[in-house]
Each structure stands twice: as structure tokens, then as C-alpha cells.
Amino acid sequence: MHAVNLVEIGYVLGRNGNATMSAALTQMLDAGVTIQREIDDVLVAQVIRVKMEQTPISLADSFAVAYAATTRATLVTTGRGRAHEGPRRVAFR
Numbered sequence: 001m002h003a004v005n006l007v008e009i010g011y012v013l014g015r016n017g018n019a020t021m022s023a024a025l026t027q028m029l030d031a032g033v034t035i036q037r038e039i040d041d042v043l044v045a046q047v048i049r050v051k052m053e054q055t056p057i058s059l060a061d062s063f064a065v066a067y068a069a070t071t072r073a074t075l076v077t078t079g080r081g082r083a084h085e086g087p088r089r090v091a092f093r
Contacts, residue, residue: 001035001067002035002063002064003035004059005064006035009021009024036067042070043063043067043070046066046067050066064077
């Protein structure tokens with residue numbers, strides 16, 4: 001997960017109180033989620049491309065898609081307002 005996405009999670013969960021964000025971060029780290037804090041030119045170019053080609057898409061979601069694509073990872077998301085549908089997985093191989 002990129003740190004930009006952690007900011008988005010923090011923003012959404014922070015409205016429910018700091019304990020919620022702390023618990024969520026602990027759960028993510030315990031599940032093996034790593035936080036990428038660097039932004040290189042390759043990632044920047046990919047984020048721009050995603051943002052331009054997939055509009056409407058938030059900047060945070062653009063980072064999630066671009067980071068998963070550049071690292072060939074599986075992106076797991078519920079999408080805003082769709083948590084009741086369960087997680088969706090998109091694999092970038």
C-alpha cells in the first residue's frame with residue numbers, strides 16, 4: 001500500500017476517532033501489508049496516466065491502481081459506499 005492511500009484511510013476512519021485508525025493500522029500491519037513511502041518518476045508517470053485515463057477517479061485511488069500496476073500486486077478495495085458488497089480484487093501480473 002502506498003502512504004497516500006494510508007492518508008485516505010486515516011481521513012475516512014479518523015472521522016470515527018483516533019482509536020479506529022490505530023486499530024485499522026495495526027490490523028493491516030498484522031496482515032502483512034507494507035507501506036511504501038517513496039515516490040519515484042515511474043510511479044508519478046503511472047499515477048498521471050491512470051488519473052487521465054480513468055477519470056473520474058480520486059488521486060488516492062490513482063495511486064492505489066498505479067502502485068499495484070508498477071509492483072504487479074493485487075489491489076484489494078471495497079470502493080467508497082460499496083463495503084457491504086465485500087472486497088474486490090484486481091491482479092496486476
